[in-house]
Amino acid sequence: xxxxxxxxxxxxxxxxALSGAAAGVxxxxxxxxxxxxxxxxxxxxxxxxxxxxGTLIDLAPPWAKDAAxxxxxxxxxxxxxxxxxxxxxxxxxxxxxxxxxxxxxxVVVFAALGAGxxxxxxxxxxxxxxxxxxxxxxxxxxxxxxxxxxxxxRARTVSxxxxxxxxxxxxxxxxxxxxxxxxxxxxxxxxxxxxxxxxGAAAAAGVLAAIAxxxxxxGARTVTAVRxxxxxxxxxxxxxxxxxxxxxxxxxxxxxxxxxxxxxRIDTALVVPQVDPSDWSLRIHGLVENEVEIGWDELLALxxxxxxxxxxxxxxPVGGDLIGNAKWLGYPIRRLLERARPTSxxxxxxxRSIDGFTASTPLEVxxxxxxxxxxxxxxxDEPLPAEHGFPVRxxxxxxYGYVSATKWVTELEVTRFDKATAYWTTRGWSAKGPIxxxxxxxLPRSGQGLSAGDTxxxxxxxxxxxxxxxxxxxxxxxxxxxxxLASAISDDTWVQWSIPWTxxxxxxxxxxxxxxxxxxxxxxxxxxxxxxxxxxxQQLNVDVS
Numbered sequence: 001x002x003x004x005x006x007x008x009x010x011x012x013x014x015x016x017a018l019s020g021a022a023a024g025v026x027x028x029x030x031x032x033x034x035x036x037x038x039x040x041x042x043x044x045x046x047x048x049x050x051x052x053x054g055t056l057i058d059l060a061p062p063w064a065k066d067a068a069x070x071x072x073x074x075x076x077x078x079x080x081x082x083x084x085x086x087x088x089x090x091x092x093x094x095x096x097x098x099x100x101x102x103x104x105x106x107v108v109v110f111a112a113l114g115a116g117x118x119x120x121x122x123x124x125x126x127x128x129x130x131x132x133x134x135x136x137x138x139x140x141x142x143x144x145x146x147x148x149x150x151x152x153x154r155a156r157t158v159s160x161x162x163x164x165x166x167x168x169x170x171x172x173x174x175x176x177x178x179x180x181x182x183x184x185x186x187x188x189x190x191x192x193x194x195x196x197x198x199x200g201a202a203a204a205a206g207v208l209a210a211i212a213x214x215x216x217x218x219g220a221r222t223v224t225a226v227r228x229x230x231x232x233x234x235x236x237x238x239x240x241x242x243x244x245x246x247x248x249x250x251x252x253x254x255x256x257x258x259x260x261x262x263x264x265r266i267d268t269a270l271v272v273p274q275v276d277p278s279d280w281s282l283r284i285h286g287l288v289e290n291e292v293e294i295g296w297d298e299l300l301a302l303x304x305x306x307x308x309x310x311x312x313x314x315x316x317p318v319g320g321d322l323i324g325n326a327k328w329l330g331y332p333i334r335r336l337l338e339r340a341r342p343t344s345x346x347x348x349x350x351x352r353s354i355d356g357f358t359a360s361t362p363l364e365v366x367x368x369x370x371x372x373x374x375x376x377x378x379x380x381d382e383p384l385p386a387e388h389g390f391p392v393r394x395x396x397x398x399x400y401g402y403v404s405a406t407k408w409v410t411e412l413e414v415t416r417f418d419k420a421t422a423y424w425t426t427r428g429w430s431a432k433g434p435i436x437x438x439x440x441x442x443l444p445r446s447g448q449g450l451s452a453g454d455t456x457x458x459x460x461x462x463x464x465x466x467x468x469x470x471x472x473x474x475x476x477x478x479x480x481x482x483x484x485l486a487s488a489i490s491d492d493t494w495v496q497w498s499i500p501w502t503x504x505x506x507x508x509x510x511x512x513x514x515x516x517x518x519x520x521x522x523x524x525x526x527x528x529x530x531x532x533x534x535x536x537x538q539q540l541n542v543d544v545s
Contacts, residue, residue, distance in 0.1 A: 016153065017097050019195065023149035024096020024106065025089055026203040027142045031110070032088070033206030033213070035138025040213035045271050045355070046121040046131035047213070048138050053080050053270040055120050061427065066530055069315045073322070074265050081270070092142075099150045106150070107143045114139010125356025145202050152195040223274040227390055230277070230383045232329060236303030239327050243487035248496045250458055254442050256489070256496060258324035260380050265387050266313045266322060266401070268423070269355050273408045277391040282375070284336060286414035287346035292339045296391060299375065302331045307372035307397075310464055310493045314400035314424075314433055315529045319440050319538035323462070325493050328395045329378030333366045333412075336375070342367075342414045348431075350420050351394055351404075352411035359406045360422035360431050361396060363414065371465060372397055372492065375409070397492035398465030400533060403433035430532035437463040437522045439471055439497075439514035441540045450544045452505045457483075458498035461514040467491030470515040473499050476508055483512075491517065503544045510540045 032048055039047035057080070060068075072079040099106025117135035121127060247256045255262075277296040284292040306329050316322035337349075342363060349361045366373050373396040377384060384390040389407030396404035402424045413420070417431055425431045439461035444450050457475075461468045467488065472480040486496040513522045526536035 016100055019153035020097035020100030020150060021093035022096065022199050023146060023153055024092040024094070024099065026199045026206070027096070027110065027145035027149060028088060028092035029206035030145050030202040030209075031114070031138040031140075031142025031206070033209035034141050035134040037209040037213035037216070038137050039134035040216040042130045042133060043121075043128045044274065046124070046128065046134055047271065048117055048135045049081055049084060050271040051117050051121045051124065051135055052084055053077075054124060054268070056080065056084070057268050057270070063530070066315060066528065069266065069313075069322070070317065076266075077270055096146060096150065099146050100153055103150070104147075107147050110143040110146055111139050114142065126354055149195070149199055149202065152191070152198060155191050155195075223276055223386065223390070226276060226278075227383050227386070232378045232383060233300055233304060235306040235329055237305040239306035239308055240489070242489055245487040246489055246496070248458055248486055248498055250443060250456060250498065252443055252445060253458055253496065254460055256325060256486075256494075257380065258326055260326070260382070260385050260388070263324040263326060263379075263388065264313065264322045266315065267407060268357050269353075269407075272386050273354050274386065275354060275391055275408055280391050280410070282336075282392065282410060282412065284340045284412045284414065286350075287343045287416070288340040288414050289343065290339065290341050292336060294336065299331060299377065299392070302335075304329055304331055304377070305372070305374065306378075307374065307395075308489045308493050309372060309395050309397045310462055311395065311401055311405055312435060312438075312462070312464075314402045314429065314533050316438075316534065317529060318438070318526070318534050318536045319540075320534075323494070325489075326380050328372075328374060328376045330374030330376035330392075330395065333373045333375055333394070333396075334369065336412075337363075337367055337414075340414065346414045346416060348415050348417045348420065350413040350415050350422060351406040351409050352413065353406050354408045354410050356423075357406065358422040359394075359403050360417065360420070360425055361394075361399065361404050362432055365396065365399065365404075373404075398435050400433040400435060402429065403431070428531055433532055435462070435464045435466075436533045436535055437461075437466070437514055437516050437520060438534075439512045439522060439538065441510060441512050441538055443498075444540070444542050446540060446542075448542070450503055450542055452503055452544050455501055455503050456498050457501050457510060457512075458496065459512060460494045460496050461512075462494035463514070463516045464492050464494075467517040468495045468514055469517045469519070471497040472513050472515075473501075474511045474513075475501065480513070503542075505544050508542050508544060510542065511537050513537050 035048040068076040068079065095106040095109045114136050117139065118132040121131040121135050242257065281293055281295045306327060308325065308327055310323065310325040313322035347363050349363050349366055351359045351361060365371060376393050376395045377391060379385065379388060384393060392409055393407040394405055394409050439459060441457065441459040443456060443458040457473055461471050468485065471483040471485065473483055474480050481499060483497040483499040488495040515521050522537065523535050524537050527534055
């Protein structure tokens with residue numbers, strides 16, 4: 001065999017596999033896109049990607065969640081969706097090759113995947129009546145498209161019967177039978193163009209359908225319009241004004257009040273729940289003498305209170321930014337618990353979100369008179385953003401969010417720690433999660449070019465519901481120097497600090513530590529966030545030129 005003939009043989013063997021892969025990818029893009037479009041119109045929370053992603057989040061072990069947040073921060077959900085898409089496309093390519101080699105095998109795989117995702121959709125918390133439809137439709141459409149595209153792919157590689165082109169010019173274009181009986185013939189190049197055209201059209205249609213589904217989101221538009229038109233009542237108890245001097249006048253310093261758009265978001269919802277306030281209600285039940293149910297209008301009619309509270313995620317590493325401070329408007333949870341009258345053996349409240357997330361909060365914390373644990377409806381003088389729990393969420397000072405800050409909350413079950421477990425508790429995290437004493441260096445920033453001379457080291461420190469008494473800074477292993485604290489809004493918020501520094505040329509190591517109002521010094525012992533929050537002193541390495 002000549003070298004040219006051998007190369008032609010290799011290309012002929014490779015082409016069908018590439019065709020099958022292309023057919024598989026285009027079929028999945030078409031099916032997934034139409035599935036997302038259907039979901040947007042009948043069940044936004046049951047889109048195929050949301051169902052698969054939500055299931056993966058629920059099944060993920062704690063170490064995987066920590067790794068995702070460490071690597072991607074608040075972009076962890078986007079990273080998960082991209083990962084799902086990449087895996088799905090690779091799988092689709094393999095299934096396309098399988099279908100090309102063994103007709104109907106790949107079709108069955110796609111249909112089974114759609115049926116499996118449809119079943120998962122029905123097993124998700126609070127499924128709507130048609131939750132099964134988007135994923136099932138996606139699987140069946142992908143299977144049908146795969147069968148048709150691979151039929152075209154096989155046709156483009158069929159050779160004409162021996163001698164059929166006898167006498168044809170050596171330069172004539174090869175042809176293939178055009179139909180099951182081979183009654184007429186179509187040039188191979190023409191068949192190739194048909195395959196490429198239909199494959200491209202299927203992929204393009206899927207992309208357009210996905211874009212249309214994203215644009216539609218009828219439920220989201222309705223809730224957004226309701227939120228924008230909403231005017232919250234004036235508080236019966238107003239929050240104190242931010243004290244003069246609470247915000248340090250330093251370029252690049254973290255704002256003492258975190259804007260809503262910049263507030264960190266860590267939760268388990270791939271698709272943000274769209275809850276119409278007119279449909280919202282909260283039920284308090286369990287170990288209580290009197291079950292309580294309250295609706296939106298009744299909640300707004302109560303004497304609402306404003307308070308400042310800094311929230312922090314338990315996954316926040318030492319020096320991390322999964323923390324934010326806001327002014328919240330809401331009603332004290334303790335008042336509603338007084339109505340419900342918990343029994344003497346109760347010690348925990350299991351809060352439940354509309355998306356199925358649960359958190360375990362110590363009952364005594366929610367009943368504490370001096371703690372502003374509230375059902376929040378407002379954030380920084382506006383209704384809660386959808387991403388932060390609209391219409392109602394919990395805000396509890398002094399506890400990490402995973403045991404207290406339930407968004408889209410619809411249920412408070414009064415129970416016991418030895419009888420019920422929450423979402424993250426079942427995954428190995430601590431059941432109670434009190435905030436740990438922490439401090440962070442914000443200036444200078446890591447990697448910032450710093451010139452020799454006078455500058456400022458500054459940052460924030462926090463231990464909500466305890467308060468900060470002192471922050472100290474150490475440079476290059478030298479003596480600890482006490483920083484100047486800015487004015488604190490309250491013990492439930494973080495506080496800024498600063499200290500002057502004359503920076504000399506070379507590499508330097510800066511560390512900080514805080515002391516709380518109870519006299520406790522922040523521990524130096526390094527610990528990962530799991531199972532109940534990170535500890536250690538932040539160390540910042542800077543180069544001064």
